[in-house]
Amino acid sequence: MYDYLIVGSGLFGAVFAYEAKKRGKKCLIIDKRDHAGGNVYCESVEGINVHKYGAHIFHTNDKRIWDYVNSFVEFNRYTNTPVANYKGELYNLPFNMNTFYQLWKVKTPAEAKAVIADQIKDLNITDPQNLEEQALSLVGTDIYEKLIKGYTEKQWGRDAKDLPAFIIKRLPVRFTYDNNYFNDTYQGIPNGGYNKLTEGLLEGTEVRLNENYFDNKEYYNSLAPQIVFTGKIDQYYDYQFGKLQYRSLRFDQQTLDTDNYQGSALVNYTERDIPYTRIIEHKHFEFGTQPKTVITHEHPAEWDGSNEPFYPINDQLNNETYKKYKELADQEQNVIFGGRLAEYRYYDMHQIIGSALKKVETHFGTK
Structure with missing residues (x-):
């Protein structure tokens, strides 16, 4: 029925699906969550686009990637100055x-x-x-x-x-009076939130939500001759070399009856005994003027397998374990591994998009 089964609807899977569709291929995307878009997903609250999985600020020096994302949605001029x-x-x-x-x-x-x-x-x-x-x-x-x-x-x-x-x-250190956190040529937030970007990428591709690949791996594998896998690589191989480690996050979200809580999208709290690392005020990403505001306290957390894996712990032990999984992945003829979890590395958004485009060009042999 399909040329490609894509496991995960985040940026890597969405870009691959869009590019495959352009090349006349039929893709099915499945995602275990109840929404598409992976960690860049935004939820509308009081007319504010809330970054549900932490602050996502797009920045790149690559004009090709900047033009690519702006072809789906226009990005604003937001500059990160935490x-x-x-x-x-x-x-x-x-x-x-x-x-x-x-x-x-x-x-x-x-x-x-x-x-x-x-x-x-x-x-x-x-x-x-x-x-x-x-x-x-x-x-x-x-x-x-x-x-x-x-x-x-x-x-x-x-x-x-x-x-x-x-x-x-x-971490940037500058001996100039410059509060711009990212020193990249291009920076901004999609007008209307990141869902505009992922919806554009996924338009015309079938997406099934609330479907976990590992609930029926054999069935899903039967749907297409090629698989694009963006989940945890150790889970794909049934943890045979042990589990890779991650750090997780917990988000405490509140709607406040004020139009401006802290005057900045991001305020970091650097004391060890304050349990959260930062407070996000989402409306400032898009210069919002709504009468209410939404804030999120971002709490770091140990990853225990039941919560979301956010940051790979790329120490020597984990990197050596990952290498064993990668050796298996490199032998696969019909499975493409891509993204933060499948490659066990920290990616910024522009890097994931760049990685997906490179994978597409290598796989299809065309630009």
């Missing part, structure tokens, strides 16, 4: 001259660099071995203690000394 709250004090993110002035009253890059150099001169960190050492070597002790340590340890549920150094390398 604020950090440490014991009631507010600091601009990412770390930049505004942050350094707020901390030390320094006004020039040379003064800021001098403060950081003075703070780390006796630490003797030449080859950072963990996240703590990496962060200290980048920004010194004040920023590490106030704005990194507590937040990161909450996020990952582990001591900073036990986390790999590469995690913090994603």
Whole structure:
């Protein structure tokens, strides 16, 4: 009946389905959730597009990908400029001259660099071995203690000394007065929410919701000669090498009878003893003027198999386990693995779309 069975309706599966349809192929998408779109799904509450699975801000330097997503829905000019709250004090993110002035009253890059150099001169960190050492070597002790340590340890549920150094390398540090978190050429949010993007990608493709591939794997495999699998790769192989580990999130959503709660889409809470990492105020993603507002407290959580796996824990043990699964996946003739869970890596949205387009070009041999 179908040329492709696609397991999962997130961005990877949706892009593959759209591109396959353009090439005359018939796809069936199944998803265990009651909605399509994966983690970029938005729910309308009080006229506000609520990011149900945490804040999603699109950013890329790739004009091809920017033009691609804008062909389905026009993106607005939203720029990510989060604020950090440490014991009631507010600091601009990412770390930049505004942050350094707020901390030390320094006004020039040379003064800021001098403060950081003075703070780390006796630490003797030449080859950072963990996240703590990496962060200290980048920004010194004040920023590490106030704005990194507590937040990161909450996020990952582990001591900073036990986390790999590469995690913090994603964090921008700038000696300019620039609060733009992402230094990419293109950035924004779809006007009307991310559902506009996924609906455009999925238009004309059959999507069945509330259907779990693993409830009847044999039946679903019989529906198409080719499978695109975007779920957990270890589950696909019945966990034969053990379970890969993840961090999860829990969202506490509230509708408030005020038009503006915090004045920013994102405020991070960096103290270790505050249980949530940030508060999201969704209306600010689209410059909303609704009379009410919706906020979400984002709580990090251990992944126990029953909640959603959000962040792969790419330490040495998990990476070695994943390699064993990937060796099996590479031998498959009729199964394409793609996306965050199937590839066990952290992806931004533009990276998932780019990965799906590359997979399509490799698979079909055409652009």
